[in-house]
Amino acid sequence: MKLAELQTKFCQHLLHQPVDLSALNITGPLPVEQLMSLYRNNFYVSLTDYLKGCFPSVNALVGEEFFAQLAKAFIIGQPLANANIELYGADFSEFIDSIEQTRSLPYLAGIAALDWGFDRAKGVTEIASFPFVELEQLTEQQQLQIRFQMPAETLLLASDYPLLSIWQGVKKDCLEGIDMDLAEYLILQPSVTEAAVFYPLSASQYKFLSTISTGISLEQLADTADFQLHLNHFIGNAVINGFTAGDE
Amino acid sequence: MLQANANIDLSDSRSIAEHAIGIGLRSPHHQQIVEQRPQIDWLEVHSENFFTEPSAQRRVLDQLAVHYPLSFHGIGLSLGSTDPLNKKHLQQMKALIDCYQPALISEHLSWSSNNSRYFNDLLPVPYTQESLDIFCDRLNQVQDFLGRALLVENPTTYLAFSDSSMHEWEFLNEIQRRCQCGLLLDLNNIYVNSINLGLDAKEYLQQIEVDAVQEIHLAGFTRRQLENGQILIDTHGSRVSEPVWQLFRDFRRSCNAPALIEWDTDIPALEELLSQAELAKQQQAVVSKEQIG
Structure with missing residues (x-):
């Protein structure tokens, strides 16, 4: 398999898209799914932790579990477009405003905007x-x-x-x-x-x-x-x- | 207070002595290091955290660059990817390097982007001829653009590809030979891979092009129990383990490169990092004594 195809399939798996993992010819100490889940978990956990740091009030209002679900949906839907993570999360407020699951907290998107604004202001x-x-x-x-x-x-x-x-x-x-x-x-x-x-x-x-x-x-x-x-x-x-x- | 891009006196910042022991500069310690200026041989920063200017981070770096030699450790160039190089990222990196003239610049043998989407992780490369050609081509482009040689760090990988046609050390040595770059040897990564993937750590240290190693990383790992067995995770979130100290002592017999205590998660008090750095000095003192004896 060419490297470009391997990397695309690897990433598709990280993003929960259906991939035939056996085609990647992976070996290791554990079943392939478990080895890949280490990478997948790291991807979501690292970005979720980063978002949690940027949006502490949103996290406090919805709780860890719901925040993790929100973050995961955001991570899948909003690609990280740069290796420099610094601007990632600018659209989180808009995302919260756009989804059904946050309808019962109509002020949540505004709180996210405040969290983001506060986080950015700290850097000035x-x-x-x-x-x-x-x-x-x-x-x-x-x-x-x-x-x-x-x-x-x-x-x-x-x-x-x-x-x-x-x-x-x-x-x-x-x-x-x-x-x-x-x-x-x-x-x-x-x-x-x-x-x-x-x-x-x-x-x-x-x-x-x-x-x-x-x-x-x-x-x-x-x-x-x-x-x-x-x-x-x-x-x-x-x-x-x-x-x-x-x-x- | 110094401003970013002011005329910073970097006279002592452009070289790191052999056997020097440094620590990774992390934001919880910024203020303390600025105020107390502890005895540390050198500091390493994650380049991407200092791209924005002006910023609070850059102010800290302005102040520290006067007192400590610096190394810039990148995590975002994605050298092993088949994507085109990110020109904006490269320009930001060059601007940072031009401003501070770090003694060392390093990146990873890994990839982190695909179809312009980034994954905030260091993903594994199959050690094939195609990967080698791609990696070297990109590294050469980067070095040409920056006008400086990089160090390439050996990765932690939790899996291997059966399509790989060479050992990791052969892959790294070949990169070094083709690109005339340096190597950054992370001894914790070698240990973690030796346990997880059965790689022979001693053979690795014998086979790697030791003269090309210009930096050593020391860090801690975490043991994680999974459904089908145990695996070591390269968390950089604990003290350096005894087996890694042993590798350090072994490797010190043939390599004088500066070494770094790397701690990225569950970051402890600065004193803990400094005590790990002191321990590293003690380890190399043991080796020196043996060699004299």
């Missing part, structure tokens, strides 16, 4: 301050064309559920007394001192920041409700920390 080591001097150096016409920026790994979330309360409740192992019908808007941002910080937002603030994240110009942004109020607030609190010139 530098957060720039707003460049007021550079802004002042632009002409008025140039200023109208700038596009505001938020720090890398900023996450904006809108949910029909009180995600932040649930997420913090999981951390404290206490979910009692949370009003599950409370819709919530929030922002998560990296922080040099605390890994990540969370702010609850009003609907109007959320809309403003969402608009900024689409990359529209200051001239267009000026038409949004409470523009000046929001801009002052978010630059003042370092939620907006930069801009790009219109032609970038």
